[in-house]
Amino acid sequence: MTTGDLFDDQHPRRRARKSDPDTSHEAAQHVTKTGKASAMKRRILDFLRATTKPPMTAFEIADSMGVRERATVGRRTGEMEKDGTLRRLAKRRCAITGRSAATWEVK
DSSP: OOHHHHHSOSSOOOOSOTTSOHHHHHHHHHHHHTSHHHHHHHHHHHHHHHOOSOOBOHHHHHHHHTOSOHHHHHHHHHHHHHHTSEEEEEEEEOTTTSSEEEEEEEO
16 A cells, blocks of 8 residues: 555544544544645655654654644644554653653654
8 A cells, every 4th residue: 555545535534533522523524525634644754754853742743844733743643653654652751742742753
């Protein structure tokens, strides 16, 4: 399977839990239909392939990419782990939040 196949969203996974409010389901449907989720996954993958920095947390990735909605990168990194494009590494203190967070690398 190519990265293009992984990001085409022809068979999107549920991006909202059953217990989430309707607004979350609407947002999940929107990012899938518009291709925004796929585009962000591609941006993250391209960034991580090009960076010389050590493994980073999702918030550090977002900050380095200039993404204002940092939680968006966190959601996509989790999806990318399930897609098999990213590997979750050890937790460490995030330079952005100061909290413990997983770091990520390209598989």
